[in-house]
Amino acid sequence: MAANTGNSTSERLWDAAIRLFDRKGFAATGIRELASEADVSISALYHHMDTKNSLLRDLMLEGMNTLLTPARALLESPGSPVVDLLGLIRIHVAFHCERSALAKVTDVELRSLSAEDRQSIIKLRDEYQKLWFDTIVRGCTEGVFAIKEPRLATFALLEMCTGTYHWYSPEGHYSVEQIARYYGALALNMLGHGAAGSDVGGASV
């Protein structure tokens, strides 16, 4: 598949696919409709993709890698767990606000992939979640976070940041930068940063 760069046919096709899959769902989107939305002929469309399913998989892979690449780079040489976590939050919030349609399609249409493709995406997602989990565990080990269940805290933080795609609007009251910054502060609070003997540290699950 051609790379999704430049204002090319490929790019128009990708953008059209994301719009339609988000608006109607993958299964309900027809090939003719996709060609029409991308403003290309059916034959040109098949020049740029193999099947609708492979297009969906490629979109999702691109989405997951847009998250994973900067997250891996950030943690290649880990720094303070606090700073690293704030960096992860910034990456996650920016992606889910700025590319909300692709992010929603990735979450919703995992159901539509073949078992093999689904496994590829889940493998990347697991690697990504582990970067968060390891950062939180590291913070607990170093004593800068004070919680007992890092796995649940990881889910809570990821989902809180993912959920921005439900309500963020470029015309809204808060910029992506403001949301990332404020969510970072909420996250540090949540993890009991700087709060010795916090409620969560003492909670039994």
Place this chain on the structure above:
Amino acid sequence: MAANTGNSTSERLWDAAIRLFDRKGFAATGIRELASEADVSISALYHHMDTKNSLLRDLMLEGMNTLLTPARALLESPGSPVVDLLGLIRIHVAFHCERSALAKVTDVELRSLSAEDRQSIIKLRDEYQKLWFDTIVRGCTEGVFAIKEPRLATFALLEMCTGTYHWYSPEGHYSVEQIARYYGALALNMLGHGAAGSDVGGASV
């Protein structure tokens, strides 16, 4: 439409619709398929629903009211903001874990409703979110929460609890009760409960 109670045709139809809309999406689910999944004839199906769209709307209304009814009851005579917030979290987490398919369908398929039906659901959702927002603001006013942006904190908390539908499993490590309890503790941390001069209280957005 007949009420969705008892092991009746209506109930089978509702369950089948939720399963299919969650698995394939609303637009891709055909009437014949719905009848087959519910194990009823097409004519019996039309005895129990008007259109596929009205069925979707009714399912969503039921979902929203399953959240709203206990939340309204809880806050009819507000108590401590801490106790009230923990109650809201319990209601929200239980619904999103135990009725995850309906909750996901409600989030994803808002796009498939008519403008009028969408407005009815959004009105209920706004009322529901306001119950959370007002509780958090009350906690700030009473000095038991220490945050500056109650609107963003409301989104963060709601989405963190909503996200349980992505990962909770009845066969998993944590019970719904454990998740609700632990998320409650994380939420109080997040809101700076008991942490004078918390990071968030001092953050500028």
